Amino acid sequence: MWTFIHKLGSPPWFFRFSGTLVRWLLPITVILLLVGSIWGLLVAPPDFRQGNSYRIIYIHVPAAVVALAGYYVMAFAGAVSLIWRIKMADVTMRAAAPVGAVLTAIALVTGAIWGKPTWGTWWVWDARITSMLILLFLYLGVVALFEAYENKTAAARACAVLSLVGMVNIPIIYKSVDWWYSLHQPASIKFTGESAIDSSMLYPLLLMIVAFYCLFVVTLLLNMRAELVWSYRESGWLRQLVGDS
């Protein structure tokens, strides 16, 4: 286990490993997304109260769940980069930010579209939605902050600090539906005890959550690889790989 973590810190090793992983994971992700979407859109029964509009759940919830999980990845990588100054942690943190931003934006947009037929409005300034909007700004902030610095070491440090400070927002997002009165419903899926959702709707939802996790990993790796190719263009190992291709 420790050797594996140690190897992940080595760019040449990571580059080869991630190449193989992406080649397998990308087609698997596409298949999972297709199966999950078809299941959720066409096979699952409609909700007895919301009708067919609830089918947006199969993209809204996975996008939101993975957008939050992605923040842990970014903040953890930021912490590692601050403490141990490992370049790969730095690359990970920056690769996670745009992916997280896209997923958060998808969660917000699909939520708004779902809100219109269900709540009668596209947008409300309630706690869950506002804290998700802050999450989007945090992700975009990390992207923008990195670009704003000329000195990239200082930029990475500033981004790491911003992502760690932004961690405050994460428990607020989780608890927002319990702490404040909200239009947004509380969580239907529970790890312990009975979920408040029938298995005919739950299975495609779980499948889509897995698919979005895979998609996150694939995109994270693709971003990291694109970054590595450019920043190590002078290195012997990369020249060798390019020459062999």
Added chain:
Amino acid sequence: MYFESLAAVWHMDGHGFYVWLAYTLTVLPLVIMVWLPLKRMRQHWRWLQAEQRRVAAGTETPAMGSDV
């Protein structure tokens, strides 16, 4: 399959607009999100290959973006 016809899938008892709009606005950014790093990587890779060929041929290496 829950729906009886393709028209019913499209219409979704009046919710078709919302459902299909949400799925479209999800698929498009996701496809772009995967495609962009692939494109960036391929460009860098090609440029590095071309550079190695230039070095092997013994010619001067032009800066990236120049049209020499």
